[in-house]
Amino acid sequence: MAMSGVEIFKLLPKTNCKKCGFPTCLAFAMKLAQRQADISACPDVSEAAKATLGEASAPPIRGIKLGLGDRAAKMGEENVMFRHEKKFVNPCVIALNVADTDDVAARAKNVASSEIDRVGQKLRVDAISIEFKSGDAAKYEAAVKAAAENAPESAVILNCSDATVVDAAVKAVAARKPMIYGVNDSNIDAMAAIAKAHGLILGLKADGIEAVMALVAKAKAAGVEDLVLDPCAKNAREIIEMNTQIRRSALKKGEKSLGYPVLSNCVREDSMVEANIAAVAVAKYASIVLVSAVERWKNLALFTLRQNIYTDPQVPMQVPQKVYKIGEPSAEAPLMITTNFSLTYFIVAGEVENSKVPSRLAVMDCEGLSVLTAWAAGKFTANKIAQFVTEWEEFKEVANKELIIPGQVAILSGALEDKLPGWKITVGPREANGLPVFLKSRAA
């Protein structure tokens, strides 16, 4: 059972020696309660306390790393069913599945060059899965090597249910810590032995949740703890249903044997449909989303969706500080200013668009706070606005030195006129939906 920070604190040495990297035992205890620290960081805690805490601080869904180094993707450790409750923690891995009968090297190169920069984050296809289709062990081993060589930084997944074939192929890439996917009731003993020998993740594959649980029990009995589950959903509805059931069981029922990341196979003939099925898996709890093609358009759509779904609902989404042009504003076009809370931005920009008056919208970094909150927190004040307007290059191309401020901070207009000599400060409407009328009446 999860323990509260205070309960954990009672088990700590209470010396505030700081060896754990936290200023006090209490602060460390609070981090432990939120699973943002590990008990091993405290050298002085008693063995008995460690045992109690280890049990209590184990997350309901085990955290597992796929891949190596700073490219490794953390999976699992989720705490909620819905993203509005609390942040979804570890964004899912998108993995390309290629058959060993395909041109593996070329496909692996697609994976290696899949990186896209989106709102400051570098996103990519994180893993390549090599499926055993040829029936030829040597061919499979060559394909695995080709994949590993041509996608040198990606995680590798051995999609094969023949343990002898895996055993042969694994040696070539053991240092890359591949995941073995395709573990079933008939091969689990041999696969577990391979995984144990090399410290690998086992991807358990069985028809339905009950069968997967049986495999989990066997894997654990064999001493393998890093597991990924595939209950083999036959269609998109089953992806939603099974993934929901697994997460619910792990989070709400404390079902330990289902407390592992889930893999959803989204491979489809039609690539556009595959994008949609993958979207279902991204939104509904998959930790590994397996697809058969990674065209750039599809990657962009899926990476973006993943980013949207895994956005922290508590951290307001921010748009970059910048003077945005709406329509094709001339140098004389109206210039408005607001904060960088993305919802504020979307709504204000939408209303300006609605007005059809070409304009500039200056968005100022206020840590994603809305206008009034930012003002009260001292982030959207006359000094800071004046500094932004004076120092930011894009204001230089504005001929009409008039700044329209949100009606909610009308209070700033006097101070702003003092601090921005040569500028006229105009108070705009209080609410964004007043903008079309406001802008049009000025334009008339």
Add this chain to the structure above:
Amino acid sequence: MIIIGEKLSVIAKRVRLAMEARDKGPIQEIAERQFREGAAIIDANIGPAEDGGEDLMQWMVTTIQEKVHAPVCLDTTNVSALEAGLKVHNNQWGKALLNSTSNDPERFPVLELAAKYNCDVIGLTVGKGGLPADAEERAGIAAEIMARAMEYGVPLENIYLDPLVLQIATTQDQAVKVIETIRMFQDLNDPPMKTVVGLSNISNGCPKALRPILNKYYFLMLAEAGLTAAIADAAEMAEAMHEKALIAEVMAGKTLDDPKKMAEIVKTVDVIMNKTLYAHSYLEM
């Protein structure tokens, strides 16, 4: 329960004009009224006050204390204005209260002041960017603020932890989490940590007629959880104390004689507890 009278705020037009004109009349009138209504501390919220905040805060503190024999809660993001206020604060009726420090490095200097002047300080449990999602996160931030306070030499009994009350109209789920947090904060130390809330924010953005209803019942629920102090409307809170018995009866499953009151309490408690979705017309449903 300590009530910190909230009415002297730059957001209120009358107060703002009086501040700008340095017109003592309205300020003292409002301060005295709050004191009569039961406020033990008077909040002086001058906003970010970037220009001339020092002078304004000193004027506010002396203007208030000239008539009201109570400590002042110095409320601004301008640290040097806080210090200026502390210099003139008369401690005869109690320590000044600083509003506030937090986990944002910009707010750390406030702790330095609290140590230097040995006054009380509100520790708002938010960090830089992003709001805490639940009680655990708030308690985590509280622990960090407490550790920092010890470093700066501020005794823990001088700290009031503030979980940050959010608007029920937009972040309904946080109302009940704040109640939980108040319970959790007290456990962070022995003797229990003191707690405070900016109460009226709960009903910010709600229709006027609803505001006192939400404020009152939320206050009573927080008080039940052990809240030490509230920055609030003193008159409203005095009224709330009269209804304390009513809410207790409803919570105990009894039926009140006044069906309208009964419905008001049940529906409001359900909204606060996040059992029914808030809408401006929730009382009419």
Add this chain to the structure above:
Amino acid sequence: MAYTIPVENLSGKVQEMTLGTAGRTVAVGGGTTLPFHTFEGVKSNRPVIAIEIQDVPPADWPDEVRAQYDAVSGDTVTWAKYCQDTLKADAIALRLTGTHPDRENRSVEDAVATIKSVLDAIEVPLIILGSNHVEKDSKVLVAAAEAASGRNCVIGKAQEANYKTIVAAALAHNHKLIAMSELDINLAKQLNILITQMGFDAARILTDPMCSALGYGLEYTYSVMERIRLAALAQNDATMQPPIIGDVGMYVWKIKEVTAAEADVPAWGALAERGVAWESVTATALSIAGANMLIMRHPKAVDAVRKTLDELC
């Protein structure tokens, strides 16, 4: 090892409504579970896809989607019949874009004439949308409701600023109504309350919590829809039980991901597929968040979403 499926017995439901008349009716909403959870209750009707047309040629649509209709969009009736007969639309959404004062500023009479001729030409249900100009909409939509009397259409969108006249018109002519608020579940509930307080049956409302495109605030729409569904089912909140509508096409077909040429942003890949994927992934995400009806533009995106729904339903 026996596995007990963790079923949640939710007490609420989603309202079911029927659109259209005679043989070509369509059922929207219904059910007692979260989207596609067939293991714990009665599932909703398959989400309905309405294909969007306009009363004026779509000169403002990006090339990728506009070109799909070049042969038919010169005439609204031809366009409508193409969507019904060739694209097999479940329903048609006619947006009266041309009535916007900053566009063609078409008159109320012109709009009425268009609506009547479209209704004469099609059998599938019609959704009549204003131009999102608060004042003009309240005139146009009132006349529209009368012109479409007896056809059991959807009229929209009623917003806080203009709902009264539109609700009255939908009430008088027996239509369904879209109630739209801006990404705020509490305001969505409030608007539905205000509308029902006018005597309009909640069973005839469609809630539009405002759509947003993938990458442009989709997470807000997604979460508001999920929360509306949860309120309807877990809290049995009658005001949140109307079906949900997602006006997808309009929000997707304006952003740079559906207009930027591959030559300008090679990392984004082929524009033709990118635009279609953007609309279809947005629509798919919203249908699993709880949308019961989707308004879409690109035939290929419609096709991909249909195939996805085949798997989901």
